[in-house]
Amino acid sequence: xxxxxxxxxxxxxxxxxxxxxxxxxxxxxxxxxxxxxxxxxxxxxxxxxxxxxxxxxxxxxxxxxxxxxxxxxxxxxxxxxxxxxxxxxxxxxxxxxxxxxxxxxxxxxxxxxxxxxxxxxxxxxxxxxxxxxxxxxxxxxxxxxxxxx
Numbered sequence: 001x002x003x004x005x006x007x008x009x010x011x012x013x014x015x016x017x018x019x020x021x022x023x024x025x026x027x028x029x030x031x032x033x034x035x036x037x038x039x040x041x042x043x044x045x046x047x048x049x050x051x052x053x054x055x056x057x058x059x060x061x062x063x064x065x066x067x068x069x070x071x072x073x074x075x076x077x078x079x080x081x082x083x084x085x086x087x088x089x090x091x092x093x094x095x096x097x098x099x100x101x102x103x104x105x106x107x108x109x110x111x112x113x114x115x116x117x118x119x120x121x122x123x124x125x126x127x128x129x130x131x132x133x134x135x136x137x138x139x140x141x142x143x144x145x146x147x148x149x
Contacts, residue, residue, distance in 0.1 A: 001070070001099075003108040007115040008067035011039070011060060014119045018042055018126060035064050039118075046125035056114030062102065063111055069099050 015038040019026040022045070033041065039060065043050050050057040076097075116133065123132040 001103040004063060004066050004103060004111050005070055007108075007111040008035075008063040010115050011035075011063065011118055012067075014122065014132065015039060015042060018122060022126070036061070042122055042126070046122060048121055048125050055110070056117045059111055059114035060118055062107075063115070066099060066102055 012035055015035070016026070016030055019030055019038065019042075023029055030038065040050070042048075050060075052058055052061055119132055
């Protein structure tokens with residue numbers, strides 16, 4: 001589950017990073033655009049033509065939906081019917097929600113690969129030749145001492 005959420009966060013963070021690079025007023029723009037609209041905007045700006053019925057683009061739709069379900073979860077009540085064999089005392093009655101079914105190792109592996117492909121494609125089509133996953137950020141800081149006498 002964490003991996004899937006972090007993949008969605010990775011794409012979101014990259015979109016905001018790219019927005020800062022391309023738009024001086026990104027802080028004002030970005031709050032008014034939902035995640036998928038940001039992605040579509042950068043695709044249009046860079047000539048990427050996503051087919052959301054195919055990977056990796058279909059994975060992005062799933063990741064954003066999953067992220068939203070986890071961030072804005074609500075209690076639900078569901079009516080479930082399941083046939084059970086009463087003489088068999090080992091029968092367990094369990095059901096899984098969509099998010100539980102989506103939280104699989106297979107989906108996590110696919111999401112990591114597709115997230116990397118999505119970010120690299122936008123990065124390259126935006127004119128950058130480096131690997132966007134190689135730079136972890138940086139900064140400078142200083143400390144100044146004041147003597148009070």
